[in-house]
Amino acid sequence: MRVKLAHILLLLTVIFAVLLYRGSLDSIDHLLQDHVMQHERSVDTTIAIIGIDDQSLEDFGSWPWSRNVHAQLLDTLSEGHPAVIGFDLTFPVGSEDPEADTEFAAAVARAENVVLPVYGTFAPNTEQGKIEALELSQPFEALRKAAAATAHINTITDTDRVVRKALYSFDYEGESIHSLSWTVYQKYREAMGGTADPQKLPLDDFGRFYIPYSGGNGDFEEIPYSAVLSGEVPPSYFENRIVLIGPYATGFKDDFLTPISGKNTLYGVEIHANIIQSLLDDNYKRVLDWKWNEVVLLFVALLAYLLFRKVKMLYSYAVIVVIIALLIFAGRFFYDQGIVISLGYVIPFLIVSCIIVIAFQYLEELMEKRRVTDIFGRYVAPQVVDQILKNGQEGLKLGGSRRELTLLFVDIRGFTPLSEAAEPEEIVEILNEYLDLTAGCIFKYDGTLDKFIGDATMAIFNAPLLLEDHPMQAVKAAWAMKEGSAAVEQKLFERFGLVVKFGIGVHTGPAVFGNIGSKTRMDYTAIGDTVNTAARLESNAKPGQILISEATYAFVRDRVSAVSLGEIKVKGKEQGISVYELEGLR
16 A cells, blocks of 8 residues: 555654653643743732842851741731741751740741741652642741641652642641642731632642743842841831742752743742732633643644645645744633643644655655656666656757767667567567667666667667767677677577577767657657668678777777778768777777
């Protein structure tokens, strides 16, 4: 069965459908989503970050600081009545200063709106469904009891180490542990007299939801920790705001790659700010189910097949580019509507389809050219076929070119008696064997097989391909025919008792070659006196004799053994022709 474009595109569609189902190209899909869909928006001034930045580290000394410092910060912030305070710092054990720990816990209790972090440890390969922690790192007991709530700060990255989704919650010993971002948002809504509905969250099979980032590095307001304690920023500045406290310096190693940060990173506290921002805006993104992405892929595959089949290829590629642009636009549009569609399969599918179609066309044209050459070359010289395929319509125009050529004619002597002695089928078999021998010798020495004329063969040397030493090539071909015919002659003599030999004539001179004939039927041949002279030499050659003209002999005299036969009179010429009988090659 011949492979068709439809078969290739069908196979390609199946491959990409399987890849989509298995998520094999998710890394490409994520990158496209990052660049096409994620984009910065204005951030809400409700959120303020108090950063443990380089300035604060310079003011208070190296980390960790005394927990009295955190207690002072909370007491200062409480004077301004912030809606909720979230720490992105863990305090799993007491410090070397128990009094400072007690004061810190008391400050947390006095604030009544502080959310402290916990951190879960999970099994290496967690299956789909509710995630359960093996261990849980929590604030030391007095601090945990003083907090308004505790919440996890686990950050889960994709395989390329980019944070694209937030883990809403996980279980630990039968208790559900919600994320810091969600808990801070929930506390803020309660402080403002509202409620937070977790049912709105479009969770995946692992309990995660997509993060639509709003701000990159530095987009959310960051206030140095020391600026608050020094009074540079008054407590009233934080009234009814969400305050996040966390590392804002690279030394803490609390920074992550995100879709919006490119090769740079965002601090963990900035990622929490982005998540809370999306919750405040009700900006939820539902990732389109893989089944619908499969439907999109199948539709695009069908469209690509119709384009490649019905439309000219150049236009098809242009339309494919337009389709890719429309898909990117659609991805951005649906993202703004709250739906994340997969582009990392359908766009590569279209690109790979184009590459495969180009390769398929090239191979198909190559095979077709080879097929035409093989078939057409049995009727016309392969060189002529190549010229026609190379030049297209130009190669089929009537007309000729003048050039010095060497013509070779060969005929079978004794063929008529043989025809009377053998059956027609045997005659065809014998003739084909002789003509195959002559054709093989001509091709071996780069000649052009012009035509078969009954039991005779005409060959041209130096057209259409240029041959630097065409007289010698023709002479070699003639000698090869004589040597090759010996075995055939012996077989025919034993079979029919008749002697059958070649008569060969070779002449060099100017002639016109090209497409000769009518617009509906033409031959690639040579015409002129040189052609006629070569034919006359062949007709005068005795069985087994090779006659070459003086013009040909002048080119090859130092490389052959030949005997001069003087001048012979040929039909159609008033003057005789000096000829030589070829006896061998030196």
